[in-house]
Amino acid sequence: MKKVCLSILIIGIFILSLGFLNRLLSPKYQDSLVEGHMIKEYYGEEMNHEVIFLGDCEVYANFSPLVMYEEEGITSFVRGTSQQLIWQSLGILKETLKYETPRIVVFNVNALRYDKPVSEAYNRLTLDNMKWSREKLEIIKDSMLEEESLLDYILPILRYHSRFSKLTKEDFKYLFSEKNITFNGFLINKNIKPVSSLPTKKTLPNYNFSDNVLEYLNKITSLCEENNIKLILIKAPSLYPYWYQEYDNQIKKYAYQNNLDYYNFQGLATEIGIDYQTDTYDGGLHLNLYGATKLSKYFAHILKEKYNLTDYRVNEEINSLYQAKIIEYNKAIEE
Amino acid sequence: MNILLLIFSILIYASLGPTNLIYILFSILTTYYGALHLKKKNKKRKLIFRMVIILNIILLVFFKFITYNNFFNLFKANSILVPLGVSYYTFQVLAYFIDVYQGKIKPEKNFFNYLLFVFYIPYLFIGPINRYEDLKKTLFKKRKLTLxxxxxxxxxxxxxxxxxxxxxxxxxxxxxxxxxxxxxxxxxxxxxxxxxxxxxxxxxxxxxxxxxxxxxxxxxxxxxxxxxxxxxNMQDFWHRWHISLSTWFRDYVYIPLGGNRVSKIRQKLNIIITFIVSGLWHGINYFFWGLFHGLIVAFEPRKxxxxxxxxxxxxxxxxxxxxxxxxxxxxxxxxxxxxxxxxxxxxxxxxxxxxxxxxxxxxxxxxxxxxxxxxxxxxxxxxxxxxxxxxxxxxxxxxxxxxxxxxxxxxxxxxxxxxxxxxxxx
Incomplete structure (x- = not known):
């Protein structure tokens, strides 16, 4: 009996050590590559949301839920991640539905141009900090490149062990504690880099979205229908990568056929008031804080007017939670 | 346990290329049945011995050659895959067969045991080259799994x-x-x-x-x-490095060539030949590696x-x-x-x-x-x-x-x- 207890103790210490090393060697996504922390921040939310955003950097850089709240009292969260692929959006939507059922899901259609996994690094930014669930497993299987292994996701030390010689202060500082780096999924960037020249528009051999990505879009549409969620398709006002007219026509047609609303903000930039000389931090790829504020206000008005969302500013409990966030948000802007 | 071990070994081996099975079974069948027919009274004893040895060596040499320059472009690089562990199992079955011929050991009558002796998967990847006499002491016996x-x-x-x-x-x-x-x-x-x-x-x-x-x-x-x-020194090195291979060459190449029982010059030549063959076992590219080792072992001082x-x-x-x-x-x-x-x-x-x-x-x-x-x-x-x-x-x-x-x-x-x-x- 004593031997059995000691064996269990030894194995227990081994598992704890493994857990500790796993944590130590995995990237912390706190001061560098912060995009890898975004997916995790949703789990700490204390309230439900009426609007959930899904998509790639075009959502987390361009829509600020706290501005939308201040403007129209809309509760929302951006569940966007770097280069979020459409099957990842579907998985994240399924996961979200385990926690809450929003009234509206906003999906940025830029991901439809990607039919295959792009890179392991992007997969990692989306998946490393996602909670374990059947959805996560499905996303991993669908997202893995040929050279990747499922085991590396299950036990990250297998992937990150070589960081032992590259550990930085960040790895020790955030070993046991973490900070949020977004505000309801919005990543603040105050830098300004005006649009000077845009990459040349390449001619593509084929402009049709693949059956594969359309199938995932159908799944998202069906899932929203089943849960009585209004699905809104959007295209953020990024100037590149180039959003071809052929792409846009297909989305318009899809939206029409499925009775969905589609907003392409590229054509509305003037109306929104976006100035690409001051409102972008990387020459037109993403909006900066100032551009995102304009877009968020504009979209908040649409959501409020057209979809009759609740104004939570009159709800004392929720308002106090949001006001606390807004104080932190304003502090971060001023810093 | 041995049945499971054999099934497990065969399945793993086959999963790495089913055609591998053809070659290994050829070696197994020729040496198993060949050994059973090596009785002293058998008039065709020598003929069987030579045939089996030559056939297995031809197969081994063939596979060693196709890895070299695609056998002078007769075969495309991927058209024929070298069977996994061919160098190891060929040497293992040849050692068994020669030992039976020389009367050092009795032929294994149980085909299942012989299959396991050759197929035992762990060694097939990397060696060592096992001797039947040594392996049978534990491989064919009933064993208990202990903590x-x-x-x-x-x-x-x-x-x-x-x-x-x-x-x-x-x-x-x-x-x-x-x-x-x-x-x-x-x-x-x-x-x-x-x-x-x-x-x-x-x-x-x-x-x-x-x-x-x-x-x-x-x-x-x-x-x-x-x-x-x-x-x-180098001789000492070969008593310590890849021992199962070097003893194989000692017993089945160097000694049959005359070993130490010949003139000094012939002995040195035997050493060099043995090391050249050892080099060639690694591949055609390793001829000079074997030659240099042979020259050093043959002529180095023994101080x-x-x-x-x-x-x-x-x-x-x-x-x-x-x-x-x-x-x-x-x-x-x-x-x-x-x-x-x-x-x-x-x-x-x-x-x-x-x-x-x-x-x-x-x-x-x-x-x-x-x-x-x-x-x-x-x-x-x-x-x-x-x-x-x-x-x-x-x-x-x-x-x-x-x-x-x-x-x-x-x-x-x-x-x-x-x-x-x-x-x-x-």
Missing amino acids: NNLFNGLLRICFGLFKKYVIASRIALVITSITTANLEGAYVLLATILYSFQLYADFSGGIDIVLGFSSILGITLQENFKQPYLAI KNARFLRIAFNFLLVSLLWSFFIYPSSFTALKMVLSIFYQFNYGDLAKNILNLGLDLGNIIVLIISLISLIGIDLKYEKIKNWLYNKNNLTKLTYICFIILIILVFGVYGLGFNTSDFIYSKF
Whole structure:
């Protein structure tokens, strides 16, 4: 009996050590590559949301839920991640539905141009900090490149062990504690880099979205229908990568056929008031804080007017939670 | 247990290429039935003996040739795959067959036992080349799985994995950096010395895994290494390196050629021939490697004074000859080794040491690992006995500790191609 207890103790210490090393060697996504922390921040939310955003950097850089709240009292969260692929959006939507059922899901259609996994690094930014669930497993299987292994996701030390010689202060500082780096999924960037020249528009051999990505879009549409969620398709006002007219026509047609609303903000930039000389931090790829504020206000008005969302500013409990966030948000802007 | 072991072995072997089965079954059937017909009264005894030997050697030579220049372009590189472990199992069945012919052992009548003797999967990847007489003592007997065997086996497997993934795979990064950039002079010296450790850690690590796995099942296999780099001369080295192969060549090539029972000149010639054949067993490209080893063993002095200096000199010599394993052709290997003697770029090497595939942290890990490897080798038997005599809980603690070390400091995973053992290609 004593031997059995000691064996269990030894194995227990081994598992704890493994857990500790796993944590130590995995990237912390706190001061560098912060995009890898975004997916995790949703789990700490204390309230439900009426609007959930899904998509790639075009959502987390361009829509600020706290501005939308201040403007129209809309509760929302951006569940966007770097280069979020459409099957990842579907998985994240399924996961979200385990926690809450929003009234509206906003999906940025830029991901439809990607039919295959792009890179392991992007997969990692989306998946490393996602909670374990059947959805996560499905996303991993669908997202893995040929050279990747499922085991590396299950036990990250297998992937990150070589960081032992590259550990930085960040790895020790955030070993046991973490900070949020977004505000309801919005990543603040105050830098300004005006649009000077845009990459040349390449001619593509084929402009049709693949059956594969359309199938995932159908799944998202069906899932929203089943849960009585209004699905809104959007295209953020990024100037590149180039959003071809052929792409846009297909989305318009899809939206029409499925009775969905589609907003392409590229054509509305003037109306929104976006100035690409001051409102972008990387020459037109993403909006900066100032551009995102304009877009968020504009979209908040649409959501409020057209979809009759609740104004939570009159709800004392929720308002106090949001006001606390807004104080932190304003502090971060001023810093 | 043996039925399961055989099924498991065959399934794994077949999964790596079903056509492999045809060749291995050919060797098994010819030697099994051939051996049964080697009775002394049989008039066709000699004929059967020669036929079986020649057929198996032809098959082995054929596969060795197709890996060389696609057999003069008669075969496309991928049209015929070399069966896994062909070098190992051919030698194993030939040893058995010759021993039966010479009357040293009785033929195995139980076909199932013989199948297991050849098919036993762990050794097929990397050796050692087992002798029937030794293996049957534990392989065909009823065995019990014991906790003691389990922990001893796991310890050995962990040690093998440590050698492979912490040492060998780490050194491989440096060797790749040096060879892909065609660096010469001091870099070649560094590469050859490091390669000595890489090959040793890789090969003996693989053997540790095979022996450890066998130990868990209660099967005792022959040790294949005995601190080879502590050899005082080349002959001594071959008594310590890849022992199962060198004893095979001694028993089935050198002795039949006349061994020591001939004139001095003939004896030296026999040594050289044996080493050339040994080189060719590795592949056509290794002819000169075998020749040089043969010449050195044949003509080196047999003095035993100045032991440390002799060990160091022999290590350097062995290292330089490993260049035939590092570079793609004998000519390149010779050219690179010669560059050590006319390009004195040691200052350049010192400046670039951190640009050879390993950062400072990795270099420190490598140095500590190599010191540990040498330290363990110096007192191998003592350490092994000390560890094996510990209670199972202590062994479990060590196993857990080594696993953590390998997980953190091993070189493996995405971006690294370190899964194959060097000697599995022979």
